[in-house]
Amino acid sequence: MTSAENLSASVDLAVVGAGIIGLATAHRYLADHPGRRVLVLEAEAQPALHQTGRNSGVLHSGVYYRPGSAKAALAVAGRSSMVQFCRERGIAHEVCGKVIVAVAPSERDRLAALARRAARNGVVAERIDASRLAELEPACAGVEALLVPGAGIVDYSAVCRALIDDIRAAGGELRTGTAVVGLARAAGGIRITTSRGDVEARWLVNCAGLRCDQVADLAGAAGGYRIVPFRGEYYELVRQRSHLVRNLIYPVPDPRFPFLGVHLTRMIDGAIHAGPNAVLALAREGYRWHDISRAQLREHLANRGLWRLARRHWRTAAGEVWRSLSKAAFTTALQRLVPAITAEDLVRAEAGVRAQAMDHTGELEDDFAVVDAERSTHVLNAPSPAATSSLEIAKMVVGRIGR
Structure with a gap:
C-alpha cells in the first residue's frame, strides 16, 4: 500500500x-x-x-516525583529499561549524572526535602557541599547541591x-x-x-x-x-562557551509549580541547551508567539479551570512571559546557576510544547x-x-x- x-x-x-x-x-x-x-x-x-522530537534528551532518574505515584515508579524502572534498550541497539546515550543546585541558603530545606524524596523513590542521590560542586561543575554557583549520578542523556x-x-x-x-x-x-x-x-x-x-x-x-x-499546551522556550550556548557546563545543572524546583525551572542540559551531540521557560501556547503546536489557533484561543477563554490557575499563579506566569520576551531576563535566570553566562553567549534554539492535562477545577494533573x-x-x-x-x-x- x-x-x-x-x-x-x-x-x-x-x-x-x-x-x-x-x-x-x-x-x-x-x-x-x-x-x-x-x-x-x-x-x-x-x-x-x-x-x-523536541525533547531535551534527558534520562530522568525519578527524584522529583511524589512517592507512590506512577511517575516515580515508572521513571525509576524506565531509566533502567531505556539504558538497556540503548545498549542493545547501539543508540547514543550517556549516564553522566546531574546536580540540583541550591543557590542560596534559603533553598537548603527544599534541597533536603528533595533528597528525602529521592531516597523514598529508591533513587541514589548524594548531598554535596560547594567545594564538591565546584569540582563537578566549576562554573556553577551554589551553596550546596544534590548529586544524582543515575541521570543521563539520550537520543530519543x-x-x-x-x-x-x-x-x-x-x-x-x-x-x-x-x-x-x-x-x-x-x-x-x-x-x-x-x-x-x-x-x-x-x-x-x-x-x-x-x-x-x-x-x-x-x-x-x-x-x-483538557490538554493545556505550554510552550517551553530554549536558548543554546554558543560552542565556544559550551565548556561552562559539563553535564546537567538544575535548580531546586518550586513545589508550587509543575515545571522544573530554567536549567542547563548537555545534549548527546555536545550542545548545551538552556531553558525552558513555560508560557501558555496559543495553538496545540504553537512553537512561536505568532502560532495562533482561533479554536485554541476560544478553548482557553472558555476554560474556567485555566482562569482559576491564572488567578493562583499570575505572578509566576508573568515572570515566565517576561523571560520569553526579554533575553536579558532569561540570561539573568541562567546566571543564578552559572554567573559567567552572558546574553552574547546565547542563541535561540528550537522550542517545544508540553501537553499538560488539566481537570475541570483548574488543577494540573501531576501524574x-x-x-x-x-x-x-x-x-x-x-x-x-x-x-x-x-x-x-x-x-x-x-x-x-x-x-
Missing part, C-alpha cells in the same frame, strides 16, 4: 500517535503477542515530530527509529499523514474513521499527545481532562493519567518524564488491553 492509497484495514490493535509512547506501546504489544496485526496511525507526515529520535524498525520487522505498520476523525462501535471492536479511510480494530490505544483529549472525546473517554473505555485505552497525561518512562508506560498500557 503506497502513501497515496486510501486506508482499509482490520487489525488487532490500532495505536493513535507515533510519538515515543505510541511506538513503544505497539512495540511492546507485538513482543507480547507475536503474529498479531498492529497499525500505528500518525496525523503528521513523519513520526515523533512534536513532544518526542534514534530510539523511535529503532522502535519503528522492530515494529515493521514484527509485521506491524506505521501510517503517517493519517488523522483520526471519528470512532464508533463495531462488531467485536471499534471502527476508526481516518482522513484516509476506515480501520476496524479489536482495541485502540490513544497516544495522541497534544491531541489526546480530542481523540478521547470521540470515544467519550476524556474524563473531564501520568490513563483511562479505559469501551474497546480503547487513552493516555491522557504523559509529560516529562514520559520519554524516560516510555518502555515501562507501554508495558502498563499493554497490560490494560482487553481488560
Whole structure:
C-alpha cells in the first residue's frame, strides 16, 4: 500500500500517535503477542515530530516525583529499561549524572526535602557541599547541591527509529499523514474513521499527545481532562562557551509549580541547551508567539479551570512571559546557576510544547493519567518524564488491553 492509497484495514490493535509512547506501546504489544496485526496511525507526515522530537534528551532518574505515584515508579524502572534498550541497539546515550543546585541558603530545606524524596523513590542521590560542586561543575554557583549520578542523556529520535524498525520487522505498520476523525462501535471492536479511510480494530490505544483529549472525546473517554499546551522556550550556548557546563545543572524546583525551572542540559551531540521557560501556547503546536489557533484561543477563554490557575499563579506566569520576551531576563535566570553566562553567549534554539492535562477545577494533573473505555485505552497525561518512562508506560498500557 503506497502513501497515496486510501486506508482499509482490520487489525488487532490500532495505536493513535507515533510519538515515543505510541511506538513503544505497539512495540511492546507485538513482543507480547507475536503474529498479531498492529497499525500505528500518525496525523503528521513523519513520526515523533512534536513532544518526542523536541525533547531535551534527558534520562530522568525519578527524584522529583511524589512517592507512590506512577511517575516515580515508572521513571525509576524506565531509566533502567531505556539504558538497556540503548545498549542493545547501539543508540547514543550517556549516564553522566546531574546536580540540583541550591543557590542560596534559603533553598537548603527544599534541597533536603528533595533528597528525602529521592531516597523514598529508591533513587541514589548524594548531598554535596560547594567545594564538591565546584569540582563537578566549576562554573556553577551554589551553596550546596544534590548529586544524582543515575541521570543521563539520550537520543530519543534514534530510539523511535529503532522502535519503528522492530515494529515493521514484527509485521506491524506505521501510517503517517493519517488523522483520526471519528470512532464508533463495531462488531467485536471499534471502527476508526481516518482522513484516509476506515480501520476496524479489536482495541485502540490513544497516544495522541497534544491531541489526546480530542481523540478521547470521540470515544467519550476524556474524563473531564483538557490538554493545556505550554510552550517551553530554549536558548543554546554558543560552542565556544559550551565548556561552562559539563553535564546537567538544575535548580531546586518550586513545589508550587509543575515545571522544573530554567536549567542547563548537555545534549548527546555536545550542545548545551538552556531553558525552558513555560508560557501558555496559543495553538496545540504553537512553537512561536505568532502560532495562533482561533479554536485554541476560544478553548482557553472558555476554560474556567485555566482562569482559576491564572488567578493562583499570575505572578509566576508573568515572570515566565517576561523571560520569553526579554533575553536579558532569561540570561539573568541562567546566571543564578552559572554567573559567567552572558546574553552574547546565547542563541535561540528550537522550542517545544508540553501537553499538560488539566481537570475541570483548574488543577494540573501531576501524574501520568490513563483511562479505559469501551474497546480503547487513552493516555491522557504523559509529560516529562514520559520519554524516560516510555518502555515501562507501554508495558502498563499493554497490560490494560482487553481488560
